[in-house]
Amino acid sequence: MFVRRLSVIIPSYNTAEMTLRCARAVLAAMPDTEVIVVDDGSTDGTAALMPREVRVVRIESNSGFAAAANRGVAAANGRIILLLNSDAMVESDALQKIVSAFDNDARLGVAGAQLIEEDGSPQWSGGSTPTLAWMIAVVSGAGSRGKPRVKTKVDWVSGAAMAFRREAWSPFSERFLFYCQDIEFCLNARKKGWDVRVIEDARVVHAMGKTIAADSPLRHDPAKLWPDLLTWGSAHYGKTWAAFARVTLMLAAALRIAWTKLRGRDASAFVRALKAIRKSAAVRA
Template sequence: MDLSVVIVNYQTFELTKNTVNSIFEYDYPFSYEIIVVDNASADDSLSKLQDYFKDKVKFIASSENRGFAAGNNQALNVANGRYVLLLNSDTIVWENTLENIYDYMEKHSDVGATGCRVLLENGELDKACKRSFPNVKNSFFRLFHIPTKSEDDNYNLDKLPDGEVYEIDCLTGAFMFIRKEALDEVGFLDETFFMYGEDIDLCYRIKKAGWKIIYYGKSKITHLKGASSKKQKSKLIYEFYRAMYVYYKKHHSHESFFITNIVVYFGIFVLCVLKLFLNLFKKKS
């Protein structure tokens, strides 16, 4: 098997169906399988997906929802592909995207993972698709919306062209085309992360092991992200900031002064509480 496509479903029948269909819409010069993991959906989305796709898709039914990372790992444990594509259930794959990136990976054996240009529903770039690794300095500028002219502090790599191909630090978990050999070396997703931060952590480990991370801006997907103005579930806000804490503690706390760590942890806590408070006043949509 050349490619294993892994999709985690959680009560998103229509979105997941459309994502899978966007793959089936085209022919490919390689063999592939699609594995859908249902994270203990409380609705009937799993049974509906099984009825709709029948034996065209492999399904794994989780008995409990242990998060996005854990859901993906269940599929990675049984994936047969030389490459693995981690793909969000709210994405649409464009024509030639998988073929182009597969071909690029075949020609560049030093690349551990490749991402593509990820577009939001309104056509704008999802900035998470090409990033630097977060650190204390660039996170400070980003979280407090402080402009900086320093490339070292540019977390979102805004000045790099969207439609080109080049090496970066970090991809988005919405689309990660990964060499299985690299995964076997560094390990699967860290299940300490529930649904944020696991992509950054995995990219960090892949690069640390000596593999390249590539942004392939010549190919695209659409990511149907919820608008930032919508009211969010409190758990999602909490998990977002908890992921910051987990990532920093895992990769950076040992190289920082004690007082720096205290300031970072306190800052994450304050931002989380503030975001939860402000979210109470947002209207549902």
């Protein structure tokens, strides 16, 4: 059976136009690439809009990012697989640079593209294993004030543009509703002995957050991100850690809400997120 060098999987839920642009950019950059769009229960005609070069895998009802990604990988033929958000646009040479990185490094198991804004400024494309201090910075807003540092050797890379060898594959965990699947996936790959890094010259323009919070000015939906962080921490640090973290993150969230209101801005997204932390299943006995 003919095996392709690269398969690109694009999970999509009611992002038809963005998905079409994303798929066209992939085909323009590397025409022989297998492109699979996983239509995760969309109601906006996503499947009908795709060109014939794109294979569509349909899921009848919305099942979430992890399940859609797993379905896409199961259908893919490539020896290297790139998971790509529908709100991402690969630059013309990005795919070749990703494939070359794997060809030139037998230990490389997972590689992330360098995510950028439309103006070329960098986004966070990977990082270190999350700690409670890091989570507090995320929830309080302190972590959003720094300029992203471009690092190559990392513990995890963003699932917005994440490539991996088929041998490094393990199914994405469906216990996370929206976030942290990439962190968990990379952790599992590193446990198998694979290296994880960002390919800094493989650039992908990412309209960050458009796939999960199209009606919000925030880059991430905190009501989805914060509970998933607790779920991830509970799985790896234990229930006692999670119970302490829950209280700490609630305090950080309350400070975020107060500071946001003090500046005369809408804090409703953070109020919803605080309620989500309180209800988080990660710390229930």
